[in-house]
Amino acid sequence: MRTMWKITILLCCLLGLSLSGAELLTEGGRSRYEIVLPADAVPAEQTAARELQSFLKQISGVELPIVASPSGPAIFIGQSPETASALGIPDWKRLKPDEIRLKSAGGNLYLAGDRPRGTLYAVYELLEKEFGVRFWTADATHVPKREKLELPQIDLRYAPPFEVRAAGYDLIRHDPRFSARTRNNGHGVVDSVEWGGSEQLLGGVHTFSENMPLFSRDKDFASHPEWFSERDGKRVPRQLCLSNPEMRKELTRRVLERLRNYPETRYISVSQDDNHDFCRCAACEAFVKSHGSQSDLLIDAINQVAAAVEKEFPGVYVETLAYYYTRSAPKRVRARRNVVVRYCTIEAASFHPLESEANRALEQDLQEWSRMADHFMIWNYVTDFTKYYQPHPNWHTAAPDLRFFRKCGAISIYEQGSWNGGGAVADLADLRAWLLSKLLWNPDLDTEKLMDEFVTGYYGPAAPAVKSYLQVMEQSARRRPDCRNTCYAPSTAGWLEPAVLVKSYREMEQAYGRVKDDPVYGPRMAAATVPIRAALLERRELLSPPAGKRLPELQDVDVNQAAVETVSRMKRAGVARVNEGGLSPDEWVEQTARGYGVLPNDGERPTAAGSGPYHAWSIRKAAELHALGRELFWEKDPAASVGEAARMPNTHNEWHIQGFGFPAGTFELYAELRCDSGAPAGNAIRVGTYDWSRRREFHRDIPAAEISGENYRAVRIGTVTLNDDICIFIAPVVNPAVRNVWIDRIILIPRKSGR
Structure with a gap:
């Protein structure tokens, strides 16, 4: 019996098999496998081959050669004839946007997907699902070490529900490599061909006369004030006069001209500016009265542009906003088939899913829009723009909201977080960016499991305190179901009880104290403590109560020292702004001092103050x-x-x-x-x-x-x-x-x- 066992082991080694019978990809510093990359591979497929080669070497110590044709067992990368045959794909163009295919067959492994980036995503799916790699942040990747790797036995076909996905955080959007690894391909993502590119919306947003403006508020307003909105009997350069026929003709001409200058465009933005000053001229008012709403007028104008676009650019979609005064769906005018409506949730109660009583109006709006338009983009707001750093316990709204968007037929999602600053101090933005990216790729994943996985892996020995922080923040918000904080919440006073705030502050500080000298976990926890520290400092009724007597648990807190240390942690995290408007950490200290009434006055004593x-x-x-x-x-x-x-x-x-x-x-x-x-x-x-x-x-x-x-x-x-x-x-x-x-x-x- 022992002899037969030894013979079996010897045969397995000679044949490259594990004792379970699976093929061995690597063992003992060697491999029989090659990575096969076809000669006509697109740049992102070339990146996919290099990424696979690099991470397999990091895991096992073995570098698999990248070749054009195999001489033995192989991992086939990209859209080759061999892969098409093995996967049973008669025409690669039949794949859905960003669809991935992973399959092991005949001792080989095939990784492919929709071009340009599907194959790259297939490689990352393999690395995460089969080999335990985790792309926590742009600078933190977990790569397990394993001397022996078995060839995965896998047969996976998956297409994400949303063609365009963007977790709008500064931690992602400026790094094309991390964007690709987290499967972000949309709004604001750097458009790098090497990393799969992105689905850009030409113009971005608010293109009437603000961003990449179709009309100039200076030159065009001076020559044609009638093209702009009328308010209180006066023309003002704020929005366009959408009933004006000459303006519509000129708008159409400029959109077509822009598309000719950008022939690769798939989506072009023709969208209202970021204000409420819609036109109130007699013609616009008459149209709204006869049709039902401002949205009817908007869609009627956009339809005229879209009709001309369809004739010359049949594959291009014209995007416009459902935002503020156009948030509700039109009553009579239906969007053309090449119009994409981007629905904005800016008025939503942040701590409640959209399919809840707190957000019933928005839920109904989007359902009505789904009857008046074929295609949707979503602009969802998932941070606190007033204070990026403030605790914002909306963690468990993301998945149900994304499933709701999928049900409504959305093809593109932009989850706007701390997009222009805030870094890691934006209420655990490292976790937020990673979690939202995972859910954008697959909204059916379990939020709780994902959060637990990230916190355990990223915060290490401090993870229990972070988990407690997340849990008690959400529990505190749930105890105030009447709280309707939006994405512009100035304070935690409406939902965060003093006892919970103080307890969480102590727990997070103690956890930081245990790891602060650790070169890996110390900086991560320093950033993670900023939200609860800032929340405490901004609750002046606790640290400077009218009666002059603090809670016993806060007797040792020196406000000045705490503020200085909080700013120090912000800066060590590389943060230059702590809200959307651009407030710097130093300005935040001034603001905090102002709240306590200790900020020095400017100028002379006002006469109205007398001697008081x-x-x-x-x-x-x-x-x-x-x-x-x-x-x-x-x-x-x-x-x-x-x-x-x-x-x-x-x-x-x-x-x-x-x-x-x-x-x-x-x-x-x-x-x-x-x-x-x-x-x-x-x-x-x-x-x-x-x-x-x-x-x-x-x-x-x-x-x-x-x-x-x-x-x-x-x-x-x-x-x-x-x-x-x-x-x-x-x-x-x-x-x-x-x-x-x-x-x-x-x-x-x-x-x-x-x-």
Whole structure:
């Protein structure tokens, strides 16, 4: 018996078999296998062969040669005749977008897929599914070491439900290699042929007159103001006048011209700008009244463009938005077959799936759209743009939402996360980017298992604390089903209980303390602790309570030291901005200090304050400035308290100045303002507050005559009560009689009790 066993082992070694009878891919530093790459392989298939060769060597220590034709058993890469025969594929063009095929047969392995990137995805599927490779982040890949590898026994055919997929995080979008490894191929992904390319949307978004504009707000508005929207009886360069026949002709001409300049285009964006100022002229109003909605007018105009596109470019789709005032479906006008509607979920309650009572209106909207259009893209919002770093427990909404989008027939998904900054501190963005990528590829995967796998593998010995953090954040949000936080939530106060916040802060800090000197897990946990640290520091009612007595668990927290350390961890993670507007870590410290009332004042004592207490800050210190260089300008002004001030032209009414994190309490609010006007008439500027949790606005419109000239006036806005959910905003009033408004300081004078 022993002799026969030895003979069996010897034969297995000679034949390259394991004791289980499976072929051995590698053993003892050797392999009989080659990687066969056809001579006509496209660049991404060449990358696929190199990636497979590299990772097999990292796993087993054996480098398989890449050859054009086999001399023995082989792994066939890409669309070769041998692979087509083995897989039974009569025509490669019959594969679905990004479809992958993996099959072992006759001692060989065949990896192929739809061009250009399907074969590359097939290789990554093999490496992950069969050999345990994990692409955690662009800089962190887990590669298990195994001296002996068996040839996988596999027969897999899979096509993702969405043709275009993009997890919109800065951790992914700028790295074409990581984008390919996570199967991201859509909006914002670097278009690298070597890594499979991406499905680009020509123009991106808001193309009427903003991004890659089809119309110029300067030149075209000057020559044809009638092509632009009418508001309050005046033409303004904000949106297009969609009922104007000459504008439609010119829009069509420019779209066709753009397509001729970009002949490889599959999707072109013809979409409304990012504001609410749709045209209210008599013709547009009459169309809306007779047809039902702004969406009817939009789709009618887009259909005219799409009809011309179809004649000259029959394979091209014209994309437009269902966004803000066009979010609801049209009543009568159905989209043409070559129109793609990109539905935007910006108003959604973030912690609830779309198929829930909290988001019933959006669910119904999308279902209605599915009856009025054949093709859909989705722009879904999955972060907190006000504070990328803030805890945002929407982890278990992604999978059901993606399954809902699939049910509605969506072909393209953009999950917009911390796309332009935030890095790893954007509430565990490493996990978010990886998880969303997995679910975009296959929405039927188990979210809980995926999260557990990532956290265990990525955070190592600190994983239990991270799992606890994720769990208690979600549980806290579930205990407040009435919470309707959107993707612009200014605070955790509406859902995160103080006891849970403090407990999670302690657990995460203790876990970080155990691994902080570890070169791998230390930096990862430093970034992971930022959300809970920042959330605590921004809950001033806990660290600076009105009664002056903190919770016992917080007696040892020094606010200044905690803020400095939090910023240090942000910077060590390579983060330069912590929200969509561009707030830097250093500016975040200033904002935090402002909330505690310890930020130094700017300029002279305001007259209105008398001899009493006050806060007076330059607007750049008091608020975030959006659209810098476009619709808001920071310029030298000798009349301003710090020699510089914010200028906004009176061509828009956007809240480009928004300030959060002011001291809590009741104040008299003043703003130091002036405007440029030769003949002041009407209103020049609006200043007010907005409560994001209650959706309540208070404002005052300031007449131009009150602030015209070169000197600033301290204008009383009113009595306001401030907390973490309330921002102070400033916007121009569209008024031809006013060229610019200038903003110097915000002044807060504490209101005495009894006044």
